[in-house]
Amino acid sequence: MSEMKKAGFASIIGRPNVGKSTLFNALAGERISIVKDTPGITRDRIYAETSWSGREFIMIDTGGIEPESKDIILSQMRTQAQIAIDSADVIIFVTDVRTGIITNIETSERPFRVTIDGEKEVEAEAVIICTGASAKYLGLESEMKFRGMGVSACATCDGFFYRKKVVAVVGGGDTACEEANYLSGLASKVYLIVRKPFLRASQIMQDRVLNNEKIEVLFETNTLGLYGEDGVEGARLIYKKGEPEEKTYDLPIDGFFLAIGHRPNSEVFRPWIETDETGYIKTIPGTPRTSLPGIFAAGDVADPHYRQAIIAAGSGAQAAMEAEKYLSTLE
Numbered sequence: 233m234s235e236m237k238k239a240g241f242a243s244i245i246g247r248p249n250v251g252k253s254t255l256f257n258a259l260a261g262e263r264i265s266i267v268k269d270t271p272g273i274t275r276d277r278i279y280a281e282t283s284w285s286g287r288e289f290i291m292i293d294t295g296g297i298e299p300e301s302k303d304i305i306l307s308q309m310r311t312q313a314q315i316a317i318d319s320a321d322v323i324i325f326v327t328d329v330r331t332g333i334i335t336n337i338e339t340s341e342r343p344f345r346v347t348i349d350g351e352k353e354v355e356a357e358a359v360i361i362c363t364g365a366s367a368k369y370l371g372l373e374s375e376m377k378f379r380g381m382g383v384s385a386c387a388t389c390d391g392f393f394y395r396k397k398v399v400a401v402v403g404g405g406d407t408a409c410e411e412a413n414y415l416s417g418l419a420s421k422v423y424l425i426v427r428k429p430f431l432r433a434s435q436i437m438q439d440r441v442l443n444n445e446k447i448e449v450l451f452e453t454n455t456l457g458l459y460g461e462d463g464v465e466g467a468r469l470i471y472k473k474g475e476p477e478e479k480t481y482d483l484p485i486d487g488f489f490l491a492i493g494h495r496p497n498s499e500v501f502r503p504w505i506e507t508d509e510t511g512y513i514k515t516i517p518g519t520p521r522t523s524l525p526g527i528f529a530a531g532d533v534a535d536p537h538y539r540q541a542i543i544a545a546g547s548g549a550q551a552a553m554e555a556e557k558y559l560s561t562l563e
C-alpha cells in the first residue's frame with residue numbers, strides 16, 4: 233500500500249440502496265463511513281456490476297430473499313471491499329463500516345460530529361443522509377404477522393403478485409386512489425377502504441376511482457384485523473363504528489395494501505436542515521444539496537414522490553459526486 237489520497241471523509245447515513253451505489257460510484261480516495269441499523273430489514277437490489285480502477289465489484293440482487301441470506305451477502309460485500317483494500321497497490325478507498333442508529337448530528341462546527349447510539353462519535357467533513365422513509369401502518373398485530381405474506385405498502389412493487397386476485401387498499405387520499413387504480417389493472421377486484429364518508433383525493437383521482445368498475449369504495453369503514461393461515465385470506469371490517477348502523481363483517485381478500493402515507497426518517501436532522509411540512513428533507517431542485525453546505529440527502533428521505541429503489545440509487549450516486557466535489561473545495 234503506498235499513497236492514499238485523503239481529501240476528506242464522508243459519512244453515509246442510512247443503508248442499502250443509496251449507500252451501495254454511493255460507495256461504489258464515487259468518492260475515490262476519500263475515507264467513507266457507512267452507518268446503518270439492524271441488518272436485513274430493507275431491500276437490497278441489483279444495481280451494477282461495476283468495474284472501477286481495474287477492480288470489479290459485483291453487486292448481487294438480494295431482493296426477495298430471506299433476511300438471513302441478505303445478511304450473509306452484505307457481509308460478503310464488506311469482505312470484498314476489505315480485500316480490495318488489502319491487496320491493492322494504491323488504496324482506492326477505505327471503507328469503515330459502523331453499525332448503529334444516528335441519534336444526533338452536530339453541525340455548528342466543522343467537521344460535523346455524528347453521534348451513533350447516543351455515545352460513539354464520528355467526525356465528517358461531509359454527510360450524506362439516506363435514512364429512507366417508513367410506510368405508515370394501521371398498527372394492527374395481524375398486519376405485522378402478514379407483512380410480506382399479503383400485506384404490502386407498495387402497490388407498484390408488489391401488485392404483480394396479485395394478478396387476477398382480490399385486494400383491498402386502505403386510504404382515501406391521492407396515493408390510495410392511485411394505488412387502487414394501478415391495482416385494478418392487475419387484480420380482479422379492488423376494495424378501497426376509506427375511514428371517512430368521502431375521499432380526500434383530488435377530484436380527478438376521485439373520478440378515476442369512482443368510475444372504475446373494478447374498484448368498490450367502502451366508505452366509513454375501518455379494519456379491525458386480518459385473518460388467514462399462511463397468508464392473508466381476509467379482513468375483518470367495521471362499518472360506521474359507534475353508530476346505530478354499526479356492522480362488523482369479514483371481507484375475503486388475497487392482498488392488503490396500505491396507502492396512508494410515509495414518515496421520512498429525518499427527525500434527527502430536522503433541527504439543522506430544512507424539511508417540508510411532512511419531514512422530507514428539502515434539496516435544491518435537481519441536486520442532493522440540502523440547506524446546509526456539506527450535508528447531502530439522497531433516496532426516499534428526500535423524495536416524497538417516487539420512492540423507488542432505482543431512483544434512490546441514482547440520487548445516491550449524485551450525492552456522492554456532489555460530496556466529492558464539496559470535499560475537494562476544502563483541500
Ligand SMILES: Cc1cc2nc3c(=O)[nH]c(=O)nc-3n(C[C@H](O)[C@H](O)[C@H](O)COP(=O)(O)OP(=O)(O)OC[C@H]3O[C@@H](n4cnc5c(N)ncnc54)[C@H](O)[C@@H]3O)c2cc1C
Binds near residue numbers: 245275364365544
Ligand atoms: C414493501 C416494499 C416493496 C418495495 N418494492 C420495490 C420494488 O420492487 N422496486 C423498487 O424500485 N422499489 C421498491 N420499494 C421501494 C424501495 O425499497 C425504496 O425506494 C428504497 O429502499 C429507498 O432506498 P433508501 O436507501 O432511500 O432507503 P431505505 O432502503 O429505506 O434505507 C434506509 C436505511 O436507513 C436506516 N435508518 C433510518 N434512520 C436511521 C438512523 N437514524 N440511523 C441509521 N440508520 C437509519 C433504515 O433503517 C434503513 O435501513 C419497495 C418498498 C416497500 C416498502
